[in-house]
Amino acid sequence: MNMNNGVNTSDAPKDFHSLRERILERRDLFPKRLSQVAAFALDNPDEMAFGTAASIAARAHVQPSTLVRFAQSIGYAGFSDLQAVFRERLRERPSTYDERLQALRSDAHRDSSAAILGGVIAAAQYSVESASTAISSQAFEKAVKALAAAETIFLVAQRRSFPIASYLAYTFGKLKVRNQLVSSPFGIESEQMAFATPRDAAIAISFSPYAAPSMEHARVLSQAGVPVVSITDSAFSPLVPLSKHWFEIAEADFAGFRSLSASIAFALALAIAVGEERARTK
Amino acid sequence: MNMNNGVNTSDAPKDFHSLRERILERRDLFPKRLSQVAAFALDNPDEMAFGTAASIAARAHVQPSTLVRFAQSIGYAGFSDLQAVFRERLRERPSTYDERLQALRSDAHRDSSAAILGGVIAAAQYSVESASTAISSQAFEKAVKALAAAETIFLVAQRRSFPIASYLAYTFGKLKVRNQLVSSPFGIESEQMAFATPRDAAIAISFSPYAAPSMEHARVLSQAGVPVVSITDSAFSPLVPLSKHWFEIAEADFAGFRSLSASIAFALALAIAVGEERARTK
DNA sequence: TAATAATTGGAATTTTTATTCCATTTCCGC
DNA sequence: GCGGAAATGGAATAAAAATTCCAATTATTA
Numbered sequence: 001m002n003m004n005n006g007v008n009t010s011d012a013p014k015d016f017h018s019l020r021e022r023i024l025e026r027r028d029l030f031p032k033r034l035s036q037v038a039a040f041a042l043d044n045p046d047e048m049a050f051g052t053a054a055s056i057a058a059r060a061h062v063q064p065s066t067l068v069r070f071a072q073s074i075g076y077a078g079f080s081d082l083q084a085v086f087r088e089r090l091r092e093r094p095s096t097y098d099e100r101l102q103a104l105r106s107d108a109h110r111d112s113s114a115a116i117l118g119g120v121i122a123a124a125q126y127s128v129e130s131a132s133t134a135i136s137s138q139a140f141e142k143a144v145k146a147l148a149a150a151e152t153i154f155l156v157a158q159r160r161s162f163p164i165a166s167y168l169a170y171t172f173g174k175l176k177v178r179n180q181l182v183s184s185p186f187g188i189e190s191e192q193m194a195f196a197t198p199r200d201a202a203i204a205i206s207f208s209p210y211a212a213p214s215m216e217h218a219r220v221l222s223q224a225g226v227p228v229v230s231i232t233d234s235a236f237s238p239l240v241p242l243s244k245h246w247f248e249i250a251e252a253d254f255a256g257f258r259s260l261s262a263s264i265a266f267a268l269a270l271a272i273a274v275g276e277e278r279a280r281t282k
Numbered sequence: 283m284n285m286n287n288g289v290n291t292s293d294a295p296k297d298f299h300s301l302r303e304r305i306l307e308r309r310d311l312f313p314k315r316l317s318q319v320a321a322f323a324l325d326n327p328d329e330m331a332f333g334t335a336a337s338i339a340a341r342a343h344v345q346p347s348t349l350v351r352f353a354q355s356i357g358y359a360g361f362s363d364l365q366a367v368f369r370e371r372l373r374e375r376p377s378t379y380d381e382r383l384q385a386l387r388s389d390a391h392r393d394s395s396a397a398i399l400g401g402v403i404a405a406a407q408y409s410v411e412s413a414s415t416a417i418s419s420q421a422f423e424k425a426v427k428a429l430a431a432a433e434t435i436f437l438v439a440q441r442r443s444f445p446i447a448s449y450l451a452y453t454f455g456k457l458k459v460r461n462q463l464v465s466s467p468f469g470i471e472s473e474q475m476a477f478a479t480p481r482d483a484a485i486a487i488s489f490s491p492y493a494a495p496s497m498e499h500a501r502v503l504s505q506a507g508v509p510v511v512s513i514t515d516s517a518f519s520p521l522v523p524l525s526k527h528w529f530e531i532a533e534a535d536f537a538g539f540r541s542l543s544a545s546i547a548f549a550l551a552l553a554i555a556v557g558e559e560r561a562r563t564k
Numbered sequence: 565t566a567a568t569a570a571t572t573g574g575a576a577t578t579t580t581t582a583t584t585c586c587a588t589t590t591c592c593g594c
Numbered sequence: 595g596c597g598g599a600a601a602t603g604g605a606a607t608a609a610a611a612a613t614t615c616c617a618a619t620t621a622t623t624a
Contacts, residue, residue, distance in 0.1 A: 065602080065603075069601085
């Protein structure tokens with residue numbers, strides 16, 4: 001590949017995303033060593049940002065001059081300009097959710113679908129990050145012990161929370177933890193719950209606006225002496241007074257839509273931990 | 283302040299956190315220009331990481347040599363060593379998933395439930411972050427347009443992917459987008475799909491190991507001329523050849539369990555974008 | 565207020581780092 | 595397998611950056 005292979009300096013990508021796409025679309029046009037650099041660059045963007053030409057070259061098993069050629073083949077004047085893009089990427093990473101949404105709004109792709117994708121993903125990232133700090137390990141451990149001791153775990157959820165319950169049902173199933181999804185197309189939920197005893201346990205999931213049937217199911221189980229572990233979005237949730245253990249998961253919203261990313265991660269952790277606890281104590 | 287004011291090179295802080303504390307506890311001992319540098323450094327850590335001695339000095343209104351003196355007064359050999367700490371900070375920020383798991387394993391809470399929670403959440407964070415860079419905006423826009431043009435959107439998913447489909451069904455419902463979850467306790471999936479025409483569309487979701495019924499449903503729809511949008515985990519997924527549009531979502535795993543956090547965020551974005559596109563074009 | 569020590573500015577120097585250039589190798593069409 | 599073009603390695607060179615050093619300034623103390 002010639003240094004001036006239809007590429008002039010003016011069209012060098014200015015931001016990381018377009019650089020990435022540029023590299024990907026030329027993936028097969030690069031000669032051997034340049035492909036090597038391309039792969040290394042996309043796999044180790046941090047290294048590209050911080051390393052020196054020599055250190056990066058060594059780690060990518062090429063010569064420093066190859067890095068310069070690579071940069072030039074994309075349209076940059078030299079390696080330094082290429083590296084600047086990788087540095088910008090780290091610099092621009094806006095820390096807070098608000099800043100990121102702000103950035104999306106001011107962007108060129110105003111009301112494009114891409115903006116929605118970016119916004120929802122930013123909200124999800126923010127939610128998961130919040131969850132990582134908000135949940136108390138002690139509370140989690142206690143809830144896990146309670147659930148691990150149960151004979152059958154009843155799963156209560158409707159509407160928006162239902163995907164989480166179905167995911168729990170699937171995961172518990174794989175872990176051989178007996179469970180019962182309290183939900184049926186036949187309206188036999190009451191009959192399903194009639195088998196519950198205080199030696200069982202329940203996981204109830206509900207977010208505002210709290211679905212009436214979920215509340216009703218949680219109340220029935222709670223009154224039957226079944227310990228209830230709740231996943232909800234506020235300390236004032238009507239689930240809280242019915243619960244022995246409860247967790248608040250605050251999902252960020254985008255344009256009024258709340259993601260489930262943090263809740264579903266939490267649910268998975270809960271299921272795995274219960275499975276582990278069973279394996280350990282049995 | 284003397285260059286060797288009770289400070290020797292060996293006790294220079296190795297990580298950003300202790301550097302920060304060191305600077306704060308000496309806040310009042312620094313002479314004028316060095317205080318200036320201290321304040322600038324803590325206020326602009328990114329600048330400290332990326333800038334050159336000259337550029338940082340200019341922005342902090344001091345001489346480059348002052349930066350070197352500042353670094354030495356804290357115990358570093360020179361400015362470069364100080365800067366290395368600021369760079370490490372950025373490098374470690376979204377510390378890679380592997381490192382984080384490593385940290386969890388070596389932690390005090392070995393095989394406690396809290397470690398599982400931390401690990402799963404780390405995996406979720408990593409997955410969502412990957413998704414934010416991996417998905418092409420153009421592909422997303424195209425898929426949205428295709429789905430927005432459909433009369434009915436068929437949703438195909440089984441087992442682990444089912445929660446995503448049920449979430450899509452719920453969200454599309456709220457957005458008044460007609461949809462049909464191809465799944466039934468009565469085994470009438472074929473009959474459900476019999477109504478599909480090329481003016482409809484489908485979303486198929488399947489991750490390795492690809493559930494046979496999902497593949498079969500996707501095949502039937504595809505052969506009926508229904509445009510299929512797939513969400514899967516590899517370019518080699520059997521869904522890909524059946525799809526008009528496809529997206530690869532790489533979920534990180536923890537102890538062999540894959541989260542759904544990124545997929546569910548993507549699904550939500552897709553649903554909202556389709557709703558928006560409809561609102562715009564109708 | 566004079567003497568001394570600490571601090572600072574800025575140019576000179578050294579070190580590090582990127583880039584260029586050219587000889588050698590590899591690839592490709594014939 | 596031959597000839598030319600493209601690609602590569604690596605040393606030589608240029609550029610950039612950090613560091614040092616010393617004179618000038620500013621604080622400190624008697």
